[in-house]
Amino acid sequence: MAQTAISSIKSNYDNLNNTEKRIADTIIANPTIAHDFTIQELAVASNVSSASVSRFVKHIGWDSYRDFSVALASHEDSNVFFGEIAETDSTKDIIQKVFSGATNALTTTLEMLDTTTFTAAVDLICNAKTVGLFGIGGSSLVAFNGYHKLLRTSINVQQHPDYDIQLMQAVRMTKQDVGIVISHSGRNHDTLTIAEKLKENNVKTIAITSFAQSPLAKLADISLVSIAEEVNFRAESMSSLIAQLTIMDSLFTAVGFQLGSKTQVVVDNIRNAIEKTRVSK
Template sequence: MQNVTETIRSYYEKLHPGEKRIADYILSHQDSVMDATIQSLSDKIGISTASISRFTRHLGYPNFRDFLIALSASKKNSSSDFFTEIKQSDQSEQIVKKLFSAGIAALTATAANINMKDLDRVVDWLVSSNKIGFFGIGGSSIVAFNAYHKFLRTNLNIVSHPDYDIQIMQAAHLTSEDLGIVISHSGRNQDTLLVENKLRENGSKIVAITAFPESPIAKNADIVLNSYSEEVNFRQESMSSLVAQITIIDTLFTLVGHRLNEQTDQVINSMRRVIEQTRVRK
């Protein structure tokens, strides 16, 4: 089930100033908003009812009533606040619980909001493309290289590299027969966007993995797989975001392995034999 507050936060950076006022009020007054009429909410925020209607449609709800129903359901199904504040007075045990809670919340929200049709389509592209590139800068390079490490266990032709200049060159070599998977938490990293633009120029299929479906990188992709993460102070890009993105990659790998069962088993068994030779024996 789509969580309304998570959706608002993922779209927030791309909202117009008036829409941000609506979003800020709803996020701060969820309990009272659930019992409000569109006119009473308009009076409290000081924004027209037409603006509120456009805001709810922007988020994917046909009308204000459907938005309130979804908001109420989200509140009932929410086990914790999506934003976690680590206070200076927090003890180690409290910090640990909040961080683990953030990771669990990210996985739960990502699983609840994943589009299965898009996921199946990405799997189709993975198994049918001549070459697949995984691209990411900074923290997202960890996710990209994790994907490369996993998919080495298949018979797919894959490329990835942590160096940006090499990523650009790899993207330049991909064609309309290939697939680029671009990873960016914010969806606004300029270098990643340049890689994506190079893929677009070559006619490659593009999948974006990001927490912001309205970001430039998301809008420039053919398919967007949304990751959700609990925002934690002290960390601009939380580790829970990486956890959600790595789990998306792991899901794709598992689905591909299931689709290419025999071929994948052969590669995995071969790699196990090679890796076993590197183990220290007692």
């Protein structure tokens, strides 16, 4: 099963060298894509040599890349849909598996999240003139969540669901600003166009993605990676989405804490304004 292949990576992760960790990150980020890679394609996606991939699979306990790839793909042959949900599962089983997937995604992402990199992202946000949040499709939910949260700080923040407006916003940003770009795959053409425009304007960019070696991650100044064992495009990458929302919430909390009293003033004003819209008991 794919889980066994992924588990073999995770159990050996701390013993991998930097090159092998790049390969591991690429596979863990999305096994449903990685299992279709030839050894050469995985090498290119991970920015390593084919020989490094061959050594990697042997290091984590597989006799050959073919054996590893078959194990990674084996879940495609089973009678399942939405990741690990089977047709015979009861409602209780489905609920438990969805919650388990979310829990695994949060736990794994937390374990992989580098504190130094995260702190650097917080510093960029705190010192930005304007923070723009960009995401398309499901990623727009994460962008809007960040916008909704960062409105409670003293930071000037902008976000819009329409792609054309996002592109215009990106074109208008400057080196004094920061862009937070969200994409599960890190390969969406429109999202990459926005990231490229930001880079052209020397805007510091923070990527939130599931692929550590994706084009978006490589374009960004800082990349925060969400990881889920059950990542599956057919299921809209639900587990990864939960992890990305939590990364955004963590950024907001750390930013708010760092800005201190400035944030508290905004929070109090917003709370008072919202309270006036509520019907009294």
